[in-house]
Amino acid sequence: MFGTVEKNPALTLISIALAFLIYGYATSLAKITDFMIFCIFVVAFDLLYGHMGQLSFGHMLYLGAGAYGCGMFAYHIYPDPFLSILAGVVLGAIVAALLGTLVVKTSQAAFALSNLALNEVGAYLVLSPWHKWTGGEDGLSLFFNKYGFINFGDSTFRFYFCLGSLLLVVYLVLLLVRSPYGSLLKAIKENEVRVRFLGYNTYLYKYITFIISGAIAAFAGALMSVNLSYTNTSLIAPTRNVEVIFAALMGGAGSVIGAVVGGAAFMTISNYLAVYLIRWEMFLGFALLVFVFWLRKGIWGYLGKV
Amino acid sequence: MLLNVEDLDVRYGPAQVLHGVSLHLNEGELVCIVGRNGAGKTTFLRTVGGFMRPASGTVKFRGERIEGLPLENVARMGIRYVYQDKRVFSELTVRENLELAAYATGHSLDEAVAKVVAIHPKMGALLDSKAKGLSGGERQILLLGRALVGDPQLLLVDEPTEGLAAIIIGEIVDILLKMKNRITMMVVEQNLSTVARLADRLYVMKEGVFSREIADKETIENPSSYEDEL
Numbered sequence: 001m002f003g004t005v006e007k008n009p010a011l012t013l014i015s016i017a018l019a020f021l022i023y024g025y026a027t028s029l030a031k032i033t034d035f036m037i038f039c040i041f042v043v044a045f046d047l048l049y050g051h052m053g054q055l056s057f058g059h060m061l062y063l064g065a066g067a068y069g070c071g072m073f074a075y076h077i078y079p080d081p082f083l084s085i086l087a088g089v090v091l092g093a094i095v096a097a098l099l100g101t102l103v104v105k106t107s108q109a110a111f112a113l114s115n116l117a118l119n120e121v122g123a124y125l126v127l128s129p130w131h132k133w134t135g136g137e138d139g140l141s142l143f144f145n146k147y148g149f150i151n152f153g154d155s156t157f158r159f160y161f162c163l164g165s166l167l168l169v170v171y172l173v174l175l176l177v178r179s180p181y182g183s184l185l186k187a188i189k190e191n192e193v194r195v196r197f198l199g200y201n202t203y204l205y206k207y208i209t210f211i212i213s214g215a216i217a218a219f220a221g222a223l224m225s226v227n228l229s230y231t232n233t234s235l236i237a238p239t240r241n242v243e244v245i246f247a248a249l250m251g252g253a254g255s256v257i258g259a260v261v262g263g264a265a266f267m268t269i270s271n272y273l274a275v276y277l278i279r280w281e282m283f284l285g286f287a288l289l290v291f292v293f294w295l296r297k298g299i300w301g302y303l304g305k306v
Numbered sequence: 307m308l309l310n311v312e313d314l315d316v317r318y319g320p321a322q323v324l325h326g327v328s329l330h331l332n333e334g335e336l337v338c339i340v341g342r343n344g345a346g347k348t349t350f351l352r353t354v355g356g357f358m359r360p361a362s363g364t365v366k367f368r369g370e371r372i373e374g375l376p377l378e379n380v381a382r383m384g385i386r387y388v389y390q391d392k393r394v395f396s397e398l399t400v401r402e403n404l405e406l407a408a409y410a411t412g413h414s415l416d417e418a419v420a421k422v423v424a425i426h427p428k429m430g431a432l433l434d435s436k437a438k439g440l441s442g443g444e445r446q447i448l449l450l451g452r453a454l455v456g457d458p459q460l461l462l463v464d465e466p467t468e469g470l471a472a473i474i475i476g477e478i479v480d481i482l483l484k485m486k487n488r489i490t491m492m493v494v495e496q497n498l499s500t501v502a503r504l505a506d507r508l509y510v511m512k513e514g515v516f517s518r519e520i521a522d523k524e525t526i527e528n529p530s531s532y533e534d535e536l
Contacts (some may be wrong), residue, residue: 183402199381199410
């Protein structure tokens with residue numbers, strides 16, 4: 001049953017939309033908006049990790065670049081929400097394009113750690129040397145223009161806007177991973193040297209994928225800024241990288257739906273478990289052990305076979 | 307001359323594996339390299355294929371030096387490599403494996419499928435199967451078929467029959483014989499009866515050097531005349 005969903009893009013999008021609509025109206029639209037934005041971030045991360053086999057410990061940098069690109073544009077230049085989001089995505093893509101020339105040449109531990117190191121540098125830059133533009137520790141409070149019903153101050157509008165954004169990202173990433181380009185990424189993940197011996201310049205494809213992933217992460221960051229009406233250092237904090245890694249593993253790395261399922265599951269645990277358990281992070285730790293040792297394919301990896 | 311290797315020295319760290327090895331390959335030939343395990347056959351093939359950089363010596367393909375070139379550039383010159391371990395891209399289907407090879411060379415998928423089906427018609431029924439579900443023999447056929455996609459000039463084949471059942475070995479040899487007239491090949495092989503059927507010329511490798519070159523077809527077809535030299 002679930003396996004059929006994954007094979008049909010229209011069914012995938014309808015299922016995701018229905019699931020979030022039901023979840024949103026059954027709980028809180030504002031909260032589920034956060035969940036959906038996080039899911040976009042997990043999809044971006046999983047494009048790199050699950051599909052191409054490159055684990056990054058520093059993807060928060062690109063989320064942060066999107067958040068600060070959006071926030072600084074709205075605060076210092078013009079508070080148009082769409083232009084601000086676009087500025088965030090462009091800044092994220094530029095940062096990924098610049099840093100990608102360095103990190104994409106590495107792999108495995110060096111790739112993971114060089115990304116973490118760059119994330120640390122980015123977090124330091126926005127906190128201290130660039131505080132005039134970024135607001136430093138206080139961050140930036142944001143207000144966006146309204147255009148008729150387009151009102152980002154309204155939580156219902158934000159919910160539907162973010163739902164549409166998630167569906168768009170899922171659709172585009174599905175198109176990408178199901179194309180020959182997606183096959184190439186899977187092959188690179190399996191054995192890069194042999195892909196090169198087919199005649200492919202694998203560096204180029206890894207670099208392009210890195211930029212696409214960075215831009216999607218930045219889109220999630222820009223949406224977070226718009227949704228929260230502020231941008232601060234928590235949106236670029238290197239310590240939060242574990243959240244997206246955990247969510248991808250939990251949902252099932254290498255599957256677009258798995259990334260969405262993992263994102264929603266992680267946010268559900270971290271938002272709702274905290275109400276009942278004081279040390280809910282410990283539960284997450286145990287859950288991670290279960291996924292690493294016994295459920296390597298993640299939630300969707302097993303549901304997909306049902 | 308399609309390939310000319312001269313005075314090739316290859317090292318793994320301080321250990322020298324190949325000692326001044328030279329070989330040539332003419333257009334349309336099928337040359338076999340035989341020798342015991344550890345003689346340096348695969349190292350030689352991998353160095354010609356660009357996977358390893360020699361300590362000294364030259365590898366010329368159509369007169370152009372190729373040692374040290376990036377792998378993708380070697381592949382684009384038309385050199386294909388069929389690996390000993392028979393590992394295909396296991397998470398992809400047979401069709402997707404062929405598609406990767408087709409797009410890399412600017413050819414259509416249909417053309418790639420047609421080439422594989424031509425050498426092994428049963429492969430047509432397996433196009434939508436995940437490659438990880440194929441048997442060892444089917445994987446080898448897929449690798450050979452994939453190597454034919456595009457406009458290959460030279461096929462380097464490492465131990466094509468290793469680990470396969472006798473009946474499959476016969477099929478693989480038949481496929482190599484079908485391919486023989488269409489592409490120049492260099493085959494590393496330990497099974498001397500296979501070598502006897504395939505080779506136009508033969509090099510015997512021992513302890514990192516070619517100890518003998520055999521060009522006489524009658525001698526090649528009589529493995530007992532050279533098996534003592536291995």
